[in-house]
Amino acid sequence: MQNEYLLIIQPSADVHEKIMQQKKLFAEKYDCPTAIHSKPHITLIKFMQWNMNENRIIHRFNNIIQTAKPFMVSLKNFSSFPTHTVYVNVETKNDIVSLVKSLRPVQAFLKFDDEHKPHYITEPHITIARKLAPWQYEQGWLEYSNSKFSAHFMVNNIVLLKRNESTKKYVVAATFSLLNKQEQKFVQANLFA
Secondary structure, three states: OEEEEEEEEOOOHHHHHHHHHHHHHHHHHOOOHHHHOOOOOEEEEEEEEEHHHHHHHHHHHHHHHOOOOOEEEEEEEEEEEOOOEEEEEEOOOHHHHHHHHHOHHHHHHHOOEOOEOOEEOOOOEEEEEOOOOHHHHHHHHHHHOOOOOEEEEEEOEEEEEEEEOOOOOOEEEEEEEOOOOOOOOOOOOOOOO
């Protein structure tokens, strides 16, 4: 069986609630119920893969992620992908982009086939609403482009979510801690020194 996977950063509980309030307001004001279906998160990688490869992928992610050190994410105001998405702007992108780059060596294990290659995020953001109709985007962005938002949270864990084609709901496949561990380098011992 194949699964769709998302490697994500989840905001702290207080920031999660603050963003959910924005998502609810957008959903009500712009007739967009899908805005409240997804929980606030920053996607790092999206990919498809066979279930049987999951443990190997988790092991490789863990080896890389545990070498990263915890970092602060600052959110400020809103931005958009013109014509279809309004999101909370991630002001501090460098640590996120570095983490995503550090995961590039795993790319070969994430490739499902030529049509389903892993998608590494290049513009970290937290979606308020996406797949908007033209009127929803135009009116929503007119309001949100002039709105203020500010929050920050510490990233200590990265979460791998999965769902198969029969379910619409993601479940946690693994949680990885940022431990700032040094990569282990193995040196062959000299028996006859």
